Amino acid sequence: MATFKVLEQNNPRVDAWEKVTGRATYAGDVYLPGMLMCKTLGSSRSHARIVSIDTSRAQALPGVRAVITGVDFPEIRFGSGALKDRYIMARDKVYYIGEPVAAVAAEDEITAEEALALIDVQYEDLEPVVDPLTALRAGSPSVHPDLESYEGYGFTIEGGNICTLLDADRGDVEQAFQDADHVFEDTFRSQGINQGFLEPMACVANVEANGRLTVWASTQGPYQVRAQLASVLDMPLSNIKVIPMELGGGFGAKLRLAFEAFPSLLSMKTGSPVKLINNREEVFTQNGPRHPVTNYLKTGVNKDGTIVSREAYTIFDVGAYLGAGPNSGIGHGLGAYDIPNFRLRSYAAYTNKVYVGSYRASGVADMTFAVESHMDMIAHNLGMDPLDFRLKNAIKEGDTAVNGSRVPRNGLFECLAAVKERLGLPRELPEGHGVGIALCEWRSGTGPSTASISVNEDGTVSLLTGSVDISGSDTSLASIAAESLGIAMDQVIVARRDTDLAPFTGPSGGSRIVYSQGKAVELAAEDARNKLLALAADRLGVPQDALACADGSVYVQDNPPQSLTLGQLAAMSVTSRSGPIVGNASLSTLPYAPVFSAQAAEVQVDRDTGQVKLTRYVQCQDVGVAINPMAVEGQLEGGAVQGIGRALTEDMQFDPETGAVRNPSFASYLMPLALDLPELETLLVRVPSEDGPFGARAVAEPPGFGPPAAIANAIYDAVGVRIRELPLSGERVLAALRGEGNDVAYIGDELQELKRAEGLAV
Amino acid sequence: MNKQPLAITVNGHERQIFVAPYYSLLDTLRDELRLTGTKKGCDEGDCGACTVILDGKPVTSCLVLAMSAQGSDVTTVEGLATPDALHPVQQAFIERGGLQCGYCTPGLIMAAVGLLQDNPRPSAEEVKFAIGGNLCRCTGYTKVVEAILLAADRMASQC
Numbered sequence: 001m002a003t004f005k006v007l008e009q010n011n012p013r014v015d016a017w018e019k020v021t022g023r024a025t026y027a028g029d030v031y032l033p034g035m036l037m038c039k040t041l042g043s044s045r046s047h048a049r050i051v052s053i054d055t056s057r058a059q060a061l062p063g064v065r066a067v068i069t070g071v072d073f074p075e076i077r078f079g080s081g082a083l084k085d086r087y088i089m090a091r092d093k094v095y096y097i098g099e100p101v102a103a104v105a106a107e108d109e110i111t112a113e114e115a116l117a118l119i120d121v122q123y124e125d126l127e128p129v130v131d132p133l134t135a136l137r138a139g140s141p142s143v144h145p146d147l148e149s150y151e152g153y154g155f156t157i158e159g160g161n162i163c164t165l166l167d168a169d170r171g172d173v174e175q176a177f178q179d180a181d182h183v184f185e186d187t188f189r190s191q192g193i194n195q196g197f198l199e200p201m202a203c204v205a206n207v208e209a210n211g212r213l214t215v216w217a218s219t220q221g222p223y224q225v226r227a228q229l230a231s232v233l234d235m236p237l238s239n240i241k242v243i244p245m246e247l248g249g250g251f252g253a254k255l256r257l258a259f260e261a262f263p264s265l266l267s268m269k270t271g272s273p274v275k276l277i278n279n280r281e282e283v284f285t286q287n288g289p290r291h292p293v294t295n296y297l298k299t300g301v302n303k304d305g306t307i308v309s310r311e312a313y314t315i316f317d318v319g320a321y322l323g324a325g326p327n328s329g330i331g332h333g334l335g336a337y338d339i340p341n342f343r344l345r346s347y348a349a350y351t352n353k354v355y356v357g358s359y360r361a362s363g364v365a366d367m368t369f370a371v372e373s374h375m376d377m378i379a380h381n382l383g384m385d386p387l388d389f390r391l392k393n394a395i396k397e398g399d400t401a402v403n404g405s406r407v408p409r410n411g412l413f414e415c416l417a418a419v420k421e422r423l424g425l426p427r428e429l430p431e432g433h434g435v436g437i438a439l440c441e442w443r444s445g446t447g448p449s450t451a452s453i454s455v456n457e458d459g460t461v462s463l464l465t466g467s468v469d470i471s472g473s474d475t476s477l478a479s480i481a482a483e484s485l486g487i488a489m490d491q492v493i494v495a496r497r498d499t500d501l502a503p504f505t506g507p508s509g510g511s512r513i514v515y516s517q518g519k520a521v522e523l524a525a526e527d528a529r530n531k532l533l534a535l536a537a538d539r540l541g542v543p544q545d546a547l548a549c550a551d552g553s554v555y556v557q558d559n560p561p562q563s564l565t566l567g568q569l570a571a572m573s574v575t576s577r578s579g580p581i582v583g584n585a586s587l588s589t590l591p592y593a594p595v596f597s598a599q600a601a602e603v604q605v606d607r608d609t610g611q612v613k614l615t616r617y618v619q620c621q622d623v624g625v626a627i628n629p630m631a632v633e634g635q636l637e638g639g640a641v642q643g644i645g646r647a648l649t650e651d652m653q654f655d656p657e658t659g660a661v662r663n664p665s666f667a668s669y670l671m672p673l674a675l676d677l678p679e680l681e682t683l684l685v686r687v688p689s690e691d692g693p694f695g696a697r698a699v700a701e702p703p704g705f706g707p708p709a710a711i712a713n714a715i716y717d718a719v720g721v722r723i724r725e726l727p728l729s730g731e732r733v734l735a736a737l738r739g740e741g742n743d744v745a746y747i748g749d750e751l752q753e754l755k756r757a758e759g760l761a762v
Numbered sequence: 763m764n765k766q767p768l769a770i771t772v773n774g775h776e777r778q779i780f781v782a783p784y785y786s787l788l789d790t791l792r793d794e795l796r797l798t799g800t801k802k803g804c805d806e807g808d809c810g811a812c813t814v815i816l817d818g819k820p821v822t823s824c825l826v827l828a829m830s831a832q833g834s835d836v837t838t839v840e841g842l843a844t845p846d847a848l849h850p851v852q853q854a855f856i857e858r859g860g861l862q863c864g865y866c867t868p869g870l871i872m873a874a875v876g877l878l879q880d881n882p883r884p885s886a887e888e889v890k891f892a893i894g895g896n897l898c899r900c901t902g903y904t905k906v907v908e909a910i911l912l913a914a915d916r917m918a919s920q921c
Binding site for chain 1: 797798800803811838839840848852861862863864866890899901902
């Protein structure tokens with residue numbers, strides 16, 4: 001491992017002091033003089049025409065300053081991608097229970113709430129469709145009958161409620177299935193999931209004296225919020241300044257415009273600042289969660305255990321609007337394996353439920369549960385050890401990844417070996433105990449990234465990026481700048497940013513900040529360093545290549561005392577011909593850098609109750625280089641615990657008739673608490689990436705992928721029952737132990753319909 | 763509704779304020795006293811982000827009516843550090859990486875401070891029990907527990 005002065009050290013977070021003293025300022029902590037409070041009225045119907053909305057009684061309530069409904073906004077549909085399928089507030093129809101139909105600004109929150117009760121909405125009910133399999137069938141009620149007329153609609157399969165398809169193909173799948181010694185088919189279901197961030201959505205909007213709109217937001221994507229806000233308010237983007245405040249968790253849920261438009265329009269109408277903070281029920285019912293997903297897998301295998309073909313179909317429920325977009329989980333339908341022939345399809349169906357949002361590599365945890373359960377089932381069927389079966393088929397350097405990229409050097413095999421060694425696999429456990437593994441794959445995220453570094457006259461540097469800090473990314477970026485410039489961490493000042501101040505950058509999500517934004521910081525630091533070296537060469541009268549930059553100085557390598565400090569150089573630069581020292585970098589994409597993680601669970605299953613006790617959890621991930629090992633471990637531990645919640649207890653339940661969220665609270669949506677967890681064992685492998693900053697890879701997403709399959713596989717190992725549906729509740733395990741239930745919905749008919757529509761043989 | 767007078771000691775300062783009778787202690791701290799370090803995660807007593815020390819005991823301040831705290835003594839996360847030094851629990855959270863997004867952090871820190879007042883030498887299981895009402899979605903709790911145990915060690919060795 002290379003030697004580093006800053007990286008690979010457990011430096012404290014740059015924002016730690018503010019956060020432990022309560023000084024960190026989140027959007028809800030913004031109080032402005034004369035500020036009004038906003039509340040929204042949600043639809044009480046799942047699918048209905050709005051006949052009329054009477055707001056007169058609400059308007060007349062003392063303390064109410066303004067009431068808006070959908071028609072107060074420009075008649076403009078927007079969307080997260082190309083397809084524009086949604087109004088920011090319901091106009092003529094409502095598509096799910098909870099959909100905002102009106103908003104009030106009042107002098108205090110309780111008055112705003114009282115006013116909501118005085119708004120009279122008359123609906124004419126339409127038939128809702130709640131189940132995505134029903135939504136796909138011919139003759140199902142249509143959620144968006146005019147879908148084909150929407151801007152950006154580009155799909156070709158008619159009928160049903162299908163709004164998008166993602167597909168990928170390679171080789172001759174049919175022939176490979178015919179030639180294979182064995183063919184296995186399985187269907188898996190995963191449940192609805194809430195991102196569970198602790199800070200509810202919050203926003204303050206204020207029209208400034210110059211007519212510009214300032215928005216203090218809780219967001220991962222300030223530039224994305226600015227663009228979508230400009231679109232729904234039909235105003236120039238440059239008239240909006242988004243200030244991303246400290247982010248109290250988002251995990252993908254805060255990547256896009258949420259409710260910022262309501263306080264914005266109310267501020268424009270009243271001339272006062274307006275604040276909106278969701279309560280927890282609104283977070284559950286109005287902010288896009290993840291809906292249940294059905295994944296069907298078919299795999300052709302030869303006698304020696306070599307996988308030759310894979311077919312994967314995902315039926316993905318997007319709710320009322322495309323929201324987070326098509327389900328990228330299908331791109332992971334091969335898992336971490338080299339499979340020559342494949343056909344991958346993901347169909348997104350509209351239903352009358354809250355629109356779908358993003359969550360920590362949306363769809364991949366669902367797909368990993370399916371793929372890694374399926375792998376175990378095949379291994380047992382072939383009489384092979386599950387770990388050996390994975391090793392035999394694992395993708396290797398030089399293979400072609402599902403996206404067509406060459407697989408670069410990586411630490412997949414090292415991760416599996418580390419977990420095997422830690423657990424002493426293969427391993428016999430006492431009756432009722434079991435061990436299961438899962439192999440997870442992801443890629444380091446890319447996308448537009450920018451950074452600017454100015455060197456100050458006291459030798460410190462100011463780092464400016466447009467990226468919102470998530471899970472310590474500011475600390476990582478400061479570490480990269482410090483390492484590059486040969487200065488201490490505390491010499492880097494991370495600037496507070498907003499969309500006026502910082503250059504455009506992609507959102508903070510998809511494991512892209514350290515890999516891509518970090519690369520931009522590394523390149524900006526190099527740019528600044530080159531300028532420092534050029535100026536020092538000029539002032540010291542030596543060639544530039546005779547100089548080095550370390551410990552806060554630029555010095556002559558053969559004669560270190562001949563040196564200038566960064567502070568001296570910065571002071572000189574102010575009056576130099578080349579001007580003050582600023583390093584800049586801008587990049588769009590970086591090459592494919594996969595990330596692999598091997599995970600293992602040990603469980604104890606109570607045969608009388610079906611209760612599953614997780615007794616041990618081990619994970620090992622290839623992180624390339626640990627920018628900050630303590631922060632990396634923190635990410636991996638937190639991610640694994642989210643996955644453990646997904647595996648065992650978390651379950652967003654939707655009413656099958658109306659699509660309403662049945663458990664919109666932390667008391668009924670059960671996220672893990674400290675007492676629910678075993679000690680987490682976190683191992684790091686370091687195989688540097690070719691292009692990441694100092695060889696770093698992405699970290700955040702894979703830890704959450706493994707627990708559902710690892711635990712399901714451990715349950716099978718313990719008591720011999722296979723659970724194909726999440727969560728792996730005691731109820732489900734007990735039913736399986738009694739030989740009851742445990743049936744995942746049969747989707748053969750739907751698959752045949754989808755294949756026929758695509759012109760494939762059925 | 764008319765606001766009513768409330769006398770309350772917050773972080774060592776006696777405060778005379780007027781609050782609406784339906785106001786929670788949490789909303790009073792935030793909206794009336796602008797002590798925004800105490801966070802609202804659910805307003806239903808499920809998440810623990812609003813934990814403060816009320817008359818020596820950790821409580822979820824969203825479930826306490828402000829008027830019921832008449833004459834009480836409250837410590838919030840803003841009241842832990844002195845101008846010269848952080849509280850040992852705060853210091854340990856920084857050193858052990860016991861925080862990420864920071865939104866649950868004030869509540870966790872106050873729950874830990876409450877625990878260590880009563881039980882200066884807790885076991886890991888006792889720490890987990892004491893923070894059993896605090897949800898954290900980022901850290902997975904491992905480093906939070908480590909931080910609280912570190913703080914306990916340091917505080918006990920100072921006594």
